[in-house]
Amino acid sequence: MIVMKDAVQRLNAEYRLNLTEEEIEAITQQAEAAQQLFQKLFEVNVEGVAPALKIDPAERK
C-alpha cells in the first residue's frame, strides 16, 4: 500500500508546487479516499479478462 502523505510530498517536490502543509493534508485525504476505492478492484476475480479499450478501428466496424 502506498503511504499517500509521502507520495504527495514527493509530488510536491517533483512538480515544484510549493504546497502548504494544509494543502498537503487535503490532497492526502483525497488520495487516501481514492486508494480505499481502488483497493476494492484488486479483490475482483478478473482471470482471463483483458483490459477494456483496445483501440482498433477494425474492431469497431
Place this chain on the structure above:
Amino acid sequence: MNAQDLENLTIAGLAAEIKNRSISPVEVTRLFLERIERINPILNAYVTVNADIALTEAKRAETEISQGRYRGPLHGVPFSIKDNIATKGIRTTAGSKILDDWKPDFDATVVAKLKEAGAIILGKTNLHEWALGGTTINPFYGTTRNPWDGNRIAGGSSGGSGAAVAATLSLGSVGTDSAQSVRNPGSMCGIIGLKPTYGRISQYGTVPGTGAYSCNHTGVMTKNVEDAAIVLQAVAGHDPRDPLSADKPVANYRGSLGNDVKHVRVGILHGYFEKDMAGEVKENFSRAVAVLRRLGMETEDVTIPHMDLIPAVKVCTSRVENSSAHDRNLRTRPRDYSKQTLYAYLSALLVPASAYLMAQRVRRII
C-alpha cells in the same frame, strides 16, 4: 414573432417557419440576441456571446434560403456550444483560467457539422471548471443559475448549455459527458440531455483534459425528443480525425420517431441506485416504466454484476485519464486551477498504473 413567442419555440417548429420564409434567420437571431442580453446577466448561461459573427451567418443563411438553397431543419436555427468545444476564432475557455484567452484556429467536428447544416452559433456556454464537476459553480466565470429557480444550480458540467436551452437562449446545444455532464443538467433544467453511444459523435476538437479519453461523449441538448433527433442526425457519423469515432452508418433518427415499439425489450436496472433515490424520483421512474409497458414494450428486471465498483472504476479511469492531460499545466501553472480542481488532479496522479489497468479489466465485467 415577438419575444414571448420564443419561449415555446422548438427547432422543428422554427425550421418549418424558416423554410416557408414566414420568418427570417436574421429576425430570429436578433430576437435571441436581445433575449440573451436581457436574461443572461441573471442566468450566466453564456460566457461568450458571438453577436457579430452570428448576425453575419444569419444574413448568409437568409440569402441562401431566399435563393432556394435551403440546407435542412437546422438552417438559420440559433445554437450554443459548451465552452470546452473548439470554435474557430471564438474564445474557448474550458471554464478554466488557463485558457481564458484561447481562440482556436479550427472548429471541432461537431461545430463544423452544425455550421454545415446552417445552424447559427450564438455563443459559448458556461461549464464547471475543466468540466470536472456537476454544479457549474465556476470560480472564474461565475455560477450558472437554473432558469426554473434562480436559487438552484443548473447541474453540470454542461450547466450553461442546460440553462441556455431551458430558458430559450438557444434552441439547441452540444455538451460533453464522461460522467453525467450532459444528462445531469438535462435533468435539472427539464430538457433532453442525450448521451449517445460512444464514438457516435466525433470528439475531435473537445479540449483535452475536459473529459476522460476512453469514456467522454459529445452529447445533444434540446427541448424535446424530435429536436434531439434532428440535431443528432446532423452531427453523428464517422470522423477520421477521431480514432475512436465509430465507422457505422447513421440511422434515420427523426424518421424513426413514432414507430411501433411493441415487443421492444427494455431492461429495468435494479440493485444499485434504488436505496439512494428520493421518493418523488422513484415515483416518476415507476410512472415512466408504466408508460413503456402501456406502449407495448416488454420490460424485464435486470441486475448488473459489480455495480458497486463503478465509483472505483470511475476514479481510476476518468480522473486518471483527465489528470494525465493536465500534467504540463500542473507543473507550470498550478495556481491557475481552483484548489478543488488542483487537489482532484494531483490526487489522481497518485493512482498507480496497476489500479488503472485493473479498472479497465473490471470495466469489461460490469
